[in-house]
Amino acid sequence: MRSKLVSRRAALALAAFVASGSAWAQSAAQPARIGIVGAGNIGGTIGGLWAKAGHEVMVSSRHPEELKGLVESLGPKARAGTPAEAIAFGHVVLIAVPYKAYPQLSADHGAALQGKTVIDAGNATQARDGEVYAEVKESGIAAVSAKYLRGARIVRAFNAANYKVFAKNAHRDGARMAIPLAGDDAGAVATVAKLVTEAGFDPVIVGPLSKADSFAMGSPGFGHDLTAAESGARLGVAR
Template identity: 35%
Template structure:
């Protein structure tokens, strides 16, 4: 598959590099052309840089939007993502809260994914890959205690969600369809909550019982 990576930071490099190694045709496009060239060189496996984010957005079947949350709507609008193209949002709209832990800047809605959809009308936006630090996406594969990492996916278009699920599988992760795009609000808030627990030395996984106990005694 042809994949355009919009951005050249750590998330762009981690995910783009893994997809290049998995055999996808990957290009990087960023406002800083030198950083895009560097990202492509580090990815290897035929990855290359293109002139700017707009070229990356128009390159293939899917584009990953991996830029800082503060500029993501501006970049999405300027990239001119074509109608029907799958646009993957991996951003985390976070700011340090009064209690010293991250809080979502989109808590009152709409989610960042919905804002991206408004900035790029016609694009089929899927929220994915935002829960984990970029270092996790460099693992081959991301498996912990024998269990592959699960990747929640929020999107309105079933075909787009299926395509992104395939990209998650290519990383060695397990895709988990998590509902339509408005549920990205919950995913962004849950990610902020989990990051707050990690910051304070707690394990978010320990908060939740296994599925067979989730509804009460087995």
């Protein structure tokens, strides 16, 4: 039997989401529109899982004409666009670009992301991300994401493991793999928890956005293939 949501926070967040009057929440049979900024490993993997679940997905890059093969591999629910088109398209936006791109993403699309439910899947690495990595080391990734995605309803998720782990474990038999998530907006957290479930995992709501540092790359909570109960215990989530 697959495990349940670890925390009572999940049930409270789901209730808050329904109460918020979201058009998507009010129609359980209605697929979501998900814009994905970035067409790499995370975007392609998670986007493919959502497309198979029946959601409409737009993957994006500055050269969407180069995404024909990826879109075909994701199936009929997927399409390609520019980042601006993906952001406008999505009820929810997944950010799946290298973390060094966040300052430019903010400059180019920050206004369009304001008020959106944004799944922040990025991680900062020293070799790749330079000055932005230094910011993360000083302030924590939750604070830096909040800086560059200011005004968005940010939920950190799909960043606690390598994309290959997600691809291998989605919809696995037995207890599902846990996906930790953290955010300050109850409605956004509930939206993302629902999408995590439909991608084939169990959401573990860790708490507010500041708690995202507990499962960021380099933290003790990163890189584990755990059930929801195991993940909740590791991350200190009360049942």
